[in-house]
Amino acid sequence: MTNVKNGLMASVKTRMGDPLRRSADALIIGTGLTSLLGLAFWALAARCLPTEAVGVGAALMSTVTLLANFATLGMRNGLLRFLPGAGSGTLRLILTCYAFCAGAAMLAAGIFLAGQPVWAEKLGFLRESPLTVLAFVLGTAVWVIFVLQDQVLIGLRRTGWVPIQNGVSSVLKIAALPLLASTVAWAVFAATVLPAVLAVLFVAALVLRFARQAAALDPRPPAEARVPLARLVRFAAPDHLASLLWFATTDVLTLIVLHVAGAEASAYWFMANTVGYALYLVTSNVGSALIAESAHDPENATAHARRALLHSAQLVVPAALAGILLAPLMLHLMGPHYAENATGALRLILASAIPQLVVGIGISTARVRGDMRTVLGVYAFTAAFTWGGSWVALGWWGLTGIGVVILVNQCLVALFLLCSGRSGLWADRRGWRSFAAEAWRLPRAWRQWRNSRRSARLVAPALAACGLPADTQSRLLTSDSDTLVLAVGGAEGELVVKIAISPAASRGIDLHAAAVAGLGAKLGGDLAVLLPRTVHQATLDGRRVLAETRLAGRTATATATDPAAGDAVARTVLATIGRIHSATGLLREIDEGLLAEWVDGPIAAIRQEYGLPGTAAKLDRLSAELRGAWLGRQVLTGWVHGDLWPGNVLLGWEPGTPRVSGIVDWENARVVGLPDTDLVHWWLTTQPGELGSAVLDALERPDGLRADLARLGVELPNENLEIEHLVLQTWLWHVEAGLARASTNRVGLVWLARNVGPVIKLFDVDNRKTRAGGLR
Template sequence: MSPAGPGLSATVAGKVRALRTEMTVPLYRNAYALMLNTVVNSGFGLLYWIFAARTFDADEVGRGSALVSLMMLVSILTQLNFGQALIRFLPRGGMSSAALVRTAYGLSAGLAVLGAALVMAYCHFLRTPDDPLYVSGGFAVWFVVSTVAWSIFNLQDAVLTGLRSAMWIVLENGVYGVIKLVLLIVVAQTSLADGVFTSWTLPVIALLVPFSILIFRRLLPWHARESAADARVPDRRTLTQYMAGDYAGQVFNQATSSFLPVLIVHLLGPAQAAFLLPAQTVFIAMNLLQTSITSSLVVEGSRDEGRAHRFAASILKRIAVTVLPGSVLVALASPLLLQLYGTEYRENATWLMVLLMVSMFPRVIVTLYMTMSRLQNRTLPLAVLQFVHAVLMLGGTIALASPLGLDAVGWSWLAAEVVLAVALGPKVLRWLRPERSAPVAA
C-alpha cells in the first residue's frame, strides 16, 4: 500500500467527523437540510417534466404546465408572504406558536379560495370551449381545492423551518416527488382529463394529513414548551408592517421572473424565449440554494439576536464553499448542460448562463442584506431593493436587447446585482464585523 493510502483515509475520516459535528448545530443542520431539499425538488421536477413529455402529447403537457403555473402564481400572491413571517417569528413564538400557524393557514387558505375562484370564473365563463385555458365547472372546483392545498403545503415548509425541523421537509418533498412521478405514469394509462395537473396536485392533498398531524400534535407542542421562557410574539402592527414590506418585495420579484420570458418574446421572438428557459431555471435553482442557507440564519438569528452577525459570518463561509463553487462549476459546464437541450440552445444561451452564474457572487451581499433587514423587522427596504432590481434588470434588457440579443438579460442581471452589492456592501460588512470584546465564534 502506498503511503498516501492511510493519509487519504485519515483525511476522509476527519472530514466525516467534522461534518457529523456540524450536523449537531441547528444552524448548519437546517441549512444543509434546506439545501438538500432544493436539490431533491429540482431533481424530481426535472424528471417529472421529462416523463410528462414522453407519456403525454405536447398539447396536454402545455396545458398541464400552464395550469400548474397558474395555480402556483395564485398561491404565491394569496399567501401574503406568510412563509417568511413564520420563519422570522415562529422560532420565539412560545405558547402562541400554534395560533400563529393557524392564522397563517386560515388567511392564506381564505385568500386562495377567493383568488382561485376568480381565475376559474374567468377561464370558465370568458373562455370558449376550444380555448386551451377553458375549464369545466368540475375542474374549476378541483383547481380551487388544489390551490388551497398547495398554499398550506408550502407554508408547512416554512413552519418546519421555523421549528428547526427542516429534515422533515426533505422527507415530505421526497415522498411527494416519488408519488407524483408514479401517479403521472398511472394517469397516462387512463382516459382521465387533465392528467398532468391531477398527478401534480393529488399527492399534495394526500400528504397534508400526516404532516399536519406531525406538526400540530408533536412538533408545535414541543416547540411551545421549549421556547416559552424566551418568547417574543409580534403584535398585530409589527406583523402587518413586516408582511406588507416583504409581500411588496415578493410581488416585484415575482413580476420580474414571470414577466421576463414575456418581455423576451416581445423583444426577440419566441425562439429566444425558449433558449432563455434552461438558463433561467438553473439560475433560479442556484438562488434557492443560497436562500435556503440564509433561511436557517433567520431562524437562529431570531432565537439569539445578539449573535446574529456571528451566525451570518459562519453562513457566509458555507456559501463560499458550496454555492459559489457550484456556480463556477455550472458556468464551466454550461455548454455541455445546454447541449442536452440541443445545439441551438448551446449556441444561443451559453454566455447568458455564464453571466447569470457570475452574478451569484455579488448576489451574496444582496442576500445577506435581505436577511439582516428581516432580522431587524425592516422589510420596507426589501420592497425598495427588489423594485430597483426589477427596474435595472428589465430596463437594461430593453436597452441592450437590440445590440446584444439574449445576452442582454445576463449583462443586465449582473449589472443590477453589482450596483446593489456596491450600495449595500458597507452596511453588510458593518453587520458582519464582530465587536472586539466578543468571544470568537466556534
C-alpha cells in the same frame, strides 16, 4: 486512508452540529431532490399522456402555483421570522396563517375561474360542473398550505423533515400519474395535488407535536407569547410585495425578450436563466435557514450571517466557476443552437451568483431586523434596473447584454448593502468603514486559513521532535508571521510550540529563544516569571521548532473597547516594562556603531522594499535628521521588547485590578535599545487606525503624545530626546521587524503604501518640517 476517513467524519460531525448549516444543507438537498424527481415526473407524463394533455396539465399547475404564490400573503418569510419566538403561541400563529392564506387562495381561484374564458380559454373544463370548480378551488388552497409548511418546519427548527416530506410527495406523485392517466386533462393536477393532501396531513400531525413541545418549554403565558397581528402584517405586507417583484422580475424579463427579440431568443434566454438561477436558489435556501436561526438566537445574528455567507460561498463560488467553464457543454445538451446563442448570457448569470451571495444574505438579515424598507427597496431597484437595462442592452449586445445587466445589478446592490451597513455582516452598521476594515483583514484571514492547512501536516512531526506524543491535543493560535503557533499539553503543563515555515521564521525563533534566555538571566523575582521558559529546541527539515512554557492569562486586546479598562491596563503594562528597563539600564553615548544598528540598518531594509521614485533622497534626509540629532548624545539604554502591543501582553486580574502575567514574542528585542521606544510603540499600536496614521498624528501633535503618556503615569527615561525623533525611531524598528519577520506571509505593497509612504513623504525637499534641517 484512516486519516482521510477520520477527517471526513469530523467534517460531517461539525456540519451536523451547526443548526444553521444543518438546516441549509437539508433545504439544498430537498431542492435538488425535488428538482430531479420533478424532471422524472414530466418525463413520465410525456410518455403516459397525450402531448396536448401534458401541455394543459402544465398550464393548469402553473396557474395553481401562480395563485398560491399570490395567496401566501408574505407569510413564507413571516413564519420564518416569527415562529422561532412564538413559544406557546406557535400553534395559534400557524393556524392563523394557514386560514388567511387558504382563504386568499380560494378567493384567487374563484376570481380566476370567473375570468377563465378571457385569460385561459383552454382551461374551460375547470367550469364543467360544481365538482370540478370545487376540486380546483380546494386544490389551490391545499397547494398554498403545502408551500407554507416548508417554512413552518424551518421556523420550528425541524428542517430535516423538509426533504423527507418533499421527496416522499414527489415519489407518490410519480407513482400516481400512471394510475390517473385515464383522467387525461386532470391527470397532472390530480397526481400533484393528491400527494400534497397526504403531505399536509402528515406535516400537520408533526406540527401539532412540535407546537406542544414549544409551548411546554415556554414559561410565558399564552397572551404574552401571542404574536400581534398588526406586527405580522407590517412585516408580511412589504415582504409579499418584494417577493412578487422578485418573481415578476424574471417573468417580465422573459416577455421583454419575446417582444424585442422574438420567440427563439425567448427560448434561449429561458433555458440560460433556468440553469443559472439554480445557484440563486442555494443562497435562498441558506437565507431561509439564517432567518429562522437568527430569530431563534438574535444575539448572535451577525455571527450567523457571516457563517451563512461562508457556507453559501463554499457551495456557490466553485459551482459558478465550473459552470462558467462548462456553459457551452450544458447548453449543448439542449441543442447546438442553445449553446451558440445563450452561452454568454449563462456565463454572466452564473458570475452574478457570486455578488448575489451578499445580496441574498443581506436581504435575509434585513428580514430578521424587520428592515422592510431595505427589502422592498432592493427588489424594486432590481426590477427597474433589470427591466430598463435589458430593454436597452438587448438591442446592443443581444442576450449577452441581459447577462451584463444582471451582473452589474447584483454588484451594485451588493456594494450598496456593504457600504451602507445593511449587509448584516457587522453589528454596528458603520457602513463602508466596517466593510473597509473587514476587507483589510482578509489577507490575515487567508494567512490563518493557510496556516491551519500547514499545521495539519507539520504538527505531528514537530511534536515528535519536541519529545511529545504525536496524538497530543493541539490548537492553532493566531499568528501574522511565518511561524505556526500552537497551544499543546505536555508533561510540564501547557506548552506553546512554534514551528517555522520559512528561513525568516527560523531566525525569529532563534532570536526569541536567545532573548528570553539572555534577559531571563538578568531578571529575578516576579519579573523573571513574566518570560516564557524554553523547554525544547529542534530542527525539522530545515525548520526551527521551539517548545516553551505557556504563560497564564489572556491578551490585553480584550480591553480595547473599554477606555477606562484600557487606561488601567496601559498603566500596569507600562509600569511593568519600565521595571524591566530599569533592571537592565546602562548610560551610553550614541556613537557610529549604534547609529549603524539603529538607523542605517532599518533604512537599508526600507530602501530594498520600497523603491518608488524619490524615496532614496527622502530616506537620506530621514537618516541625516536622526544622525544630526543623536550622534554623541548620552542616553539611558537597556533591553527593549521591540513589539510591545496588547497582543503580546498577558493579563491576570486581581479584584478590580489588572496584573501583567506574561510578556511574549521577544524576537524583536534589543539588548541595547532606547527604552522610550517600547512606551511609544504601545501608544502607537493602541491608537485607532493603522501604524502610519498614528505616527503622523504623533508627529503633528507631539504635546498630545506627551500628555497621553503623562496621563498614564509614564515618564520617558530619556527626557532630553525630542519625542518626534523617538517616534521616528520606533517606527523604523517596527517597519524593519515587519520586513524581516516573514518571507511567506510578508507585508504587502498596500501595507507599505499606508504605513511607510506617508511617513517618508514628510521628508520631501519642500516639507516645512525638514526645510530648516529639523523637525521642530
